[in-house]
Amino acid sequence: MTSISANLRFVDFDNVASDILLYQVISAIDAANAFLDNMSAATDDITAKQALADIMTFDHINLALDRSWGILSHLNSVMSNDEIRHVHHELLPKLSAYSTRVGQHQPLFSRYQTIVNDTAFFAALEPARARAIELALRSFELSGVALPKAEQENFAAIQSELSTLSATFSDHILDATQAYALALKPEQLAGLTESGLALLADAGEQFKARELASGALTQAEIDALPTPYYVASLNIPVYLAVMTHADDRNLRETLYRAYVTRASEFDKHTNAKGESLNNAYIMSQILQLRVQKAKLLGFDNYAEVSLSTKMADSVTEVETFLRDLAEQATPAAKQDLAQLQKYAQDYGITELQPWDSAYVAEKVKQSEFSLSQEEIRPYFPLPKVISGLFAIVERLYGIKVQEHSKSVSRWHDEVSFYQLFDADDNLLGGFYFDLFARSGKRGGAWMSGFQSRYTYAEQNHEQLPVCFMVGNFTPALDGKPSLLTHDEVLTLFHEFGHGLHHLLTQVTVSDVAGVNGVEWDAVELPSQFMENWAWDAEGIALISSHVETGEPLPKDKLAALLAVKNFQSGMQTLRQIEFALFDLLIHAQTPALDYDGILATLNTVRDDIAIMQTPDYNRFANGFSHIFAGGYAAGYYSYKWAELLSADAFSKFEEDGIFNPITGKAFRETILSVGGSFPAKTNFENFRGRSASIDALLRHSGFDNAKNDDAANTESNAQIDDQTNAQTNAQTTREVI
Numbered sequence: 001m002t003s004i005s006a007n008l009r010f011v012d013f014d015n016v017a018s019d020i021l022l023y024q025v026i027s028a029i030d031a032a033n034a035f036l037d038n039m040s041a042a043t044d045d046i047t048a049k050q051a052l053a054d055i056m057t058f059d060h061i062n063l064a065l066d067r068s069w070g071i072l073s074h075l076n077s078v079m080s081n082d083e084i085r086h087v088h089h090e091l092l093p094k095l096s097a098y099s100t101r102v103g104q105h106q107p108l109f110s111r112y113q114t115i116v117n118d119t120a121f122f123a124a125l126e127p128a129r130a131r132a133i134e135l136a137l138r139s140f141e142l143s144g145v146a147l148p149k150a151e152q153e154n155f156a157a158i159q160s161e162l163s164t165l166s167a168t169f170s171d172h173i174l175d176a177t178q179a180y181a182l183a184l185k186p187e188q189l190a191g192l193t194e195s196g197l198a199l200l201a202d203a204g205e206q207f208k209a210r211e212l213a214s215g216a217l218t219q220a221e222i223d224a225l226p227t228p229y230y231v232a233s234l235n236i237p238v239y240l241a242v243m244t245h246a247d248d249r250n251l252r253e254t255l256y257r258a259y260v261t262r263a264s265e266f267d268k269h270t271n272a273k274g275e276s277l278n279n280a281y282i283m284s285q286i287l288q289l290r291v292q293k294a295k296l297l298g299f300d301n302y303a304e305v306s307l308s309t310k311m312a313d314s315v316t317e318v319e320t321f322l323r324d325l326a327e328q329a330t331p332a333a334k335q336d337l338a339q340l341q342k343y344a345q346d347y348g349i350t351e352l353q354p355w356d357s358a359y360v361a362e363k364v365k366q367s368e369f370s371l372s373q374e375e376i377r378p379y380f381p382l383p384k385v386i387s388g389l390f391a392i393v394e395r396l397y398g399i400k401v402q403e404h405s406k407s408v409s410r411w412h413d414e415v416s417f418y419q420l421f422d423a424d425d426n427l428l429g430g431f432y433f434d435l436f437a438r439s440g441k442r443g444g445a446w447m448s449g450f451q452s453r454y455t456y457a458e459q460n461h462e463q464l465p466v467c468f469m470v471g472n473f474t475p476a477l478d479g480k481p482s483l484l485t486h487d488e489v490l491t492l493f494h495e496f497g498h499g500l501h502h503l504l505t506q507v508t509v510s511d512v513a514g515v516n517g518v519e520w521d522a523v524e525l526p527s528q529f530m531e532n533w534a535w536d537a538e539g540i541a542l543i544s545s546h547v548e549t550g551e552p553l554p555k556d557k558l559a560a561l562l563a564v565k566n567f568q569s570g571m572q573t574l575r576q577i578e579f580a581l582f583d584l585l586i587h588a589q590t591p592a593l594d595y596d597g598i599l600a601t602l603n604t605v606r607d608d609i610a611i612m613q614t615p616d617y618n619r620f621a622n623g624f625s626h627i628f629a630g631g632y633a634a635g636y637y638s639y640k641w642a643e644l645l646s647a648d649a650f651s652k653f654e655e656d657g658i659f660n661p662i663t664g665k666a667f668r669e670t671i672l673s674v675g676g677s678f679p680a681k682t683n684f685e686n687f688r689g690r691s692a693s694i695d696a697l698l699r700h701s702g703f704d705n706a707k708n709d710d711a712a713n714t715e716s717n718a719q720i721d722d723q724t725n726a727q728t729n730a731q732t733t734r735e736v737i
Contacts, residue, residue, distance in 0.1 A: 007464045008419070008430045009451065011071055013411040018087040021072040025091050028065035029098045035061055039107045048118035051111035052129075053458075058108065059510070060456045069095065070450045074468055077448075079411055080174065080440045082272060089167055096160040103143020104152050112137050128677035132511040135676070142305065144296060155296050158289050165282050165289070169263075170629040172277040174442050176262040179269040179277075181207045182232040182254065189230060191247035193374040197230065198477040199238050204229035206439060234259050235437045237474045243358045244373070249349070256355035257617065264619035279622045280595040286628055287592040294590075303588040306634035310521045311641070311680055315588050318637050319581065325640060325694075326577045326609050328703045332570030333611050339364060340568075354615065361568060369567070371560035373485045379557070380489055381547040382435070382473070382482040388543030389496060392533050396664035397504065397672075398423040404430075414438075414475075420503050429453070429465035429503040435492070436482065437472035444625075445471040445491050447498035447527075452510035465514055467502045469495045480547055486561060489534050489543065497530030498523075504672040517676020520635045524642035525649065525680070526672060532650045535565055536658055566702035571611075573640075573701060578609045580637040583627045587634035645684055647696040652688060 035058055040046075046054075069091070076088040102108065112133055116122050122130060144155040181203070189197065208229065211217040232242050232255055242255050261267050263279040270276060290302035299305050303315045312318045344352045344360050352360065365371045390401040400423075405416040414436050420428045437443075451466040471491060476482045484492070501523075502514035510516060515523055533539035537558060544553040553561070582605045586593055593601060602621055606614055614620075626632040649667065656663040670687040684692060698704045 007427070007462055008466055009067075009463050010408050013409040015409075016071060016075070016411075018072070018075075018083050021068055022087045022091065024068035025065065025072065026094065028062075028068055029094060032058070032061050032065060033098065033101070036101065036105055036108065039105075041107045041110075046111065046114055048115045048121040051114040054111050055108070055115075055133075056456065056458070060459065060461065063454070065098075067451070070448075074448055074450065075411060078434055078441050078468075078470060080442070085171065089164070092163045092167055093160045096163045097156060100143060100152075100156040100159050103140055104145050104147070104155075106145065109137075109140045109145050112140070126509075128507045128509040128512050128675075131517065131677050132509045135511065135517050138309065142297060142308065147296060151296055155293065158293050158296075162286060162289050162293075165286050166629040169279050169282050169286070170442065170625055171271070172263040172279050172282075173623050173625055173629075175271050176267050176269050176277045177234045177443060178439060180234045180258050180262075182258075183207075184230040184232055184251070188246070188248045188251045191245050192241065193245050195374060195377060195474065195477070195483060196241035196245055197228075199241050199474065200230040200232060201228035202475070202477060203233045203235070203238050204231040207231045207233075210439065234262065236443055236472050237437050240358070243355065244362050245359070249355070252355040252359060253353070257615075260354075260615075260618045260620055260623075262619075262623050264622040266617060266619065279628070283598055283621065283628055284592070284594045287586060287589075287598070290587065290633065291590055291592040301588050301590045303584055303634040306587065309519065310635065310638070311519045312521055312637070315584060318584055318641075322577050322581050322584070322637055322640065323608075326574060326581075328698060329570045329573040329577070329701070330611065332701075332703050333574045334570070336568045336571045337611055339368075343367070352612075354618075365564055365567065369560040369564045371557065371564055373487070376553065376557055376561065377483045377485055378547045379544045379553045380484040380486065381480070381545070382476075382484055384545050385484055385489055385492060385543045386433075388539075389493065391542050392539055393496075393500065395659045395661070396533075397500075397668045398661070398665070399428065399504070400425075412438075427464060429467075431466065431499050431503060432468045433471075434468065435471040435473045436475040438475075441470075441472065443472055445495050447495050447502065447515075449502045449515050452502075452516055453505050453508055453513045454510040455508040462508075465503050465505060467499050469499050471495065483547060486534070490531050493530045493534045494527045497527035500530070501526040501672055501675070504668060505675045506673045507675045507677045509677070512676035514675050519676075519680045520631065521638035521641040522645060522680030522684070524639055525645045525684070528639075528643050528646035529649055529667075532646075532653075533658070535562065537562065538658065566700075569701050570703070573703075574609055574611065576640055578605055579624070580640060581605050581609060582621070583624075583632070583636040584634055587627075644694055644697045645692050647700045648688060648692045648694075649684070650700075651696040 039054065072084070072088055072091070076084050115125075115133055116137065122133070125133070144152050147155060183204075184200065189200075192200070204225075208217075208222050208225065212219060212222050232238060232251070234255075239255060239259060243252055246252055257266075263277045265278050265280060267277055287302075290305075294300070294302045294305045297305060299308075301315075307314060307318070312321075340357060340360050341352050343364050344350075344356060347360065347363065349356050349360065362372065365373075393399055393401075400421045401418050402421065403416060403418050405418075408417045410417060410432065412434065415432055415434045417430065417432050419430045422428055434441075446469075448468040448470070449465070450468055451463060453463070453465045455462045471488070473484060473488045473492075474482055498515065501518075505514040507513040534543065540558060540561070541552060545551065582602050585605065586598055586601050589597070589601070598621055599619075626636055627634075632638065649671070652667075653660065653663055667687055671683050674683055678686075681691075695704075
């Protein structure tokens, strides 16, 4: 169990160069195009068996492209610099053109049709291969394979421009986030915790290095700055440290305004070329192009395009689900608000504002639950959390994890690498952890399924799954390991749930292996499901021990942590529904909305859903990367949809015992192992024995006991933070790539 398998096909990150990756991507595209050029358009005399052989050969040729582009796009996310970004963006139009050509290639499409039309042959295929073919045919349709030539060319141009606009949107968010730095005076530090001050001092050192490297400050000017030099930034660990603990209300307001106006008309930062970072025009252009794409494909709006590949059947079904859930959550949310407003008075805050909510919420936790994130942080040192996480999945699924960081090349010294084995010591796959915030790394947390499980017998080729799991956690400071808040623990468990979905697959058809081929509104099921073990007393015992004494989390703090699970869950749920409904509605509009229309729609949703107003200057939408630069367009509701599935799935463990190995084996075999080889609804019902029910979600959220409170209903003018609540932020920045 100690060897490194060749089937993991490691990347030599020590010798990766952007110009080499550029060459590899272009060469891979050329090779694939050459195969398509030579593919006969005549299919009358091609058997289904030969058609399948052609398809499998083409899939194998594309491995080289998947690999080289996967490395480049990953580095652009975690180690971005001008050189990597330039090459990445230079390739986007070429990749888009190639992808569109594949999706509109009639001879290739015909081969898929030949297989399906041979009913006996198709029926005899293994389920994974049959499912991959069905999904491929749908993909052809959504790529405009049936369009006239002129419209196909228009479709290709739209796809190319969308890829470029989305990348620019993401660039603007990263640049705006990293451009902001606010040096703090001693009097502004009141209330900040020891760990928070360490983060601010570390941000100060990064600021000095950046200013020196750019020539903005000389070495003499750097030397004249105080040590430690405390700087507030918009990187999430620093931002949350200030918003949660700083007594200086003006400082919190200043930082809040900077955060929620990133990449908007209020953001005066520019990129290296001196260009504005305002995303307003890009957002309206993306929506216009998506509507044009939908119309070409015969849909009324882009939301219909998005939902055509998901579990949910229609815009109406999703909107009804979201509004019904909002109705269930509103009584609890009003109680949450009343609680914050009551405590705000004790701190001289007569009118609760967005920049107060995280600060006051922390005071409520300390008073009502005798719990502070800072008090429990020392009990969650990252090495202990990771070892406990591995122990949990070993008990659940009979798998083992072994670190091999020193044996493989990595893109950064902070990155670690692990191999995953089954109970019989058979290698299942490998994964990288890149968990700390740093310059050049985009915010949030995600799992990238870099390499899928895949077998191609004709060339004796077998590869095991490999993935990257990325976070932006509090780094190790002052000689201590990284100490996580419980919210960061939840995020780690969430991403590891995605990772298990990718790694534990037994499917060898890569298009439906792991997370591939899984409906987007079900792909969050394994990730949200995994979070439950970070809320369970037995699970917490495995992941916690004091960084200095090794003592377990005391019973009183454990009880307080469990009691606080549903703290502010009503308000958090409404915020998620607000994001999801906004996303759905702007993509259900035809004609496409301009920037003013986007903001107006968001305000309308807030009027319908939110129980408080948001400042007029808030430009949350300008930083909504999930829908403008990710895969969640008209699909952000997936988090809540999948949360229903995950809560109902976990209720089976609550019935049988949360470490019941039989139930764990069943979840692994019906959900994790099968990937996208069957519809998600079928997989869920195979595990649960019935259709999904909302009851467990309501119970887990604390809504089944929520009652209307007249006092809560009378409060009106307070406002809630968009992104400063730590748990809400952790939820809204997760994504699968």
